[in-house]
C-alpha cells in the first residue's frame with residue numbers, strides 16, 4: 001500500500017484515547033513502569049496518574065505482586081474449562097453476596113454486552129436506558145454524550161459516535177439519561193414504554209448525584225420491568241472491594257466489575273443472582289479466553305495484597321482512598337500557589353480511589369483546547385493525568401514526595417497560565 005514504510009507510531013491503529021500523551025508536541029511511547037511511575041522510550045520518568053485508565057491498583061511491576069503471580073504460573077495458563085482458581089476467586093470476591101454467581105470476561109464491554117443479552121432474554125425487550133460510558137460495543141457507545149463532563153458543562157450534550165453503529169434504532173431504542181433527574185428518567189420510561197429491557201448506569205456518575213436518587217432510579221426502572229445493571233468498571237475493586245451499588249445497598253440486579261481487579265491483567269466479572277446468571281448457558285455468555293487463567297492469578301494476587309492492612313489503614317482500598325484524597329489536595333494547593341485557584345483545582349472522587357480536575361470557570365470548562373494545554377504542561381514537569389475523565393491512583397503512590405508533587409504542579413499551572421494569558425491578550 002502506498003510508498004514508504006510506517007513509522008513506529010503509525011504501525012499501531014489508535015483510538016484518540018491512546019494518542020493523548022505528548023511531550024514537546026511528540027506522542028509518547030512508553031517502555032517501562034515501576035511502582036507509581038512510568039518511563040517513556042527516551043527514559044524520561046513520569047508520575048503516572050493514568051494507571052492504564054484504571055486497572056493498575058497496586059502499582060507497576062510490584063515485587064510482591066509479581067512473586068505471587070509467578071508462583072501460580074506453574075499450573076498453566078488455560079485448561080479445558082474453569083478451574084479451582086476461578087472458583088476460589090469468586091468465593092473471595094462475592095463472599096458478601098452469598099446468592100450471587102459470576103461470569104468471567106476479559107473486558108467490561110463484553111460483560112456489559114452480556115448483561116444486555118441477559119436483560120433481553122429475561123424481559124423480551126431490546127431497548128436500553130443508558131447513563132455514562134459503559135463500553136465501546138455498538139449499543140454501548142452509539143449516539144452517546146461526553147459523559148464525564150460535569151452536568152453543567154457546555155461540552156456534555158454533544159452526540160458522538162453516530163456513524164456505522166448497529167443495535168440501536170426504533171425497535172431497540174437506546175435512550176440517554178443525561179441530567180440524572182428522576183423526572184427525566186420517568187419521561188424516558190414513559191416515552192419508550194414496552195420496548196425497554198435494561199437500565200445501565202456507570203457508577204462513576206454517582207459522584208454527580210446522591211445514593212438516594214440512584215436508589216429511586218433503580219426502583220423506578222425495576223417497577224417498569226427493566227433489568228437494572230450497575231456498571232462498576234471504574235469503581236469496583238478500586239473505591240472498595242465491590243463498589244458503589246453494593247456499599248450503598250442500591251440493589252441493582254446485576255453488577256459489572258472490571259478494570260482494577262487484577263492490577264492491569266484483563267478481567268471483568270458480571271455478577272448477579274444465581275437464577276439470572278443461570279441464563280448464561282442459553283445466552284452463550286463466554287468465549288475462548290473467558291477461562292484464561294493469568295488474569296485470575298493476577299486477581300488472586302491483587303486481593304492477597306489489598307485485603308491486608310497498609311500502614312494505619314485496615315486494607316489497601318482504604319489506603320488508596322487516602323492517597324487519592326491527598327493527591328487531589330496537592331493539585332488544589334498547587335493551583336493556589338500558582339494563583340489560578342479561581343480557574344482550576346482538583347477533587348477526590350467517590351472516596352479518593354480516583355480524583356479529577358475541576359474547572360471553576362465556565363469559559364474554561366467549555367474550552368477543550370485550553371484544558372488539554374494544561375495536561376501538556378503537567379507532562380512537561382513529569383506528571384501524567386487525565387482530563388475530561390477521572391484520574392487514578394495506586395498503592396505505590398504512598399511513596400510520593402507530596403512537597404515535590406505540589407511544586408511540580410505549581411510550575412505547570414504557572415506555565416499554563418502564562419501561555420493562556422499571552423494567547424488571549
Ligand SMILES: Cc1ncc(COP(=O)(O)O)c(C=O)c1O
Pocket residue numbers: 053106107108109110112132133134135136202203231232233234258259268
Ligand atoms: C463504566 C465503564 N464501563 C465499561 C467500560 C468498558 O471497559 P473495557 O474498556 O474493559 O471494555 C469502561 C471503560 O472505561 C467503563 O469506564
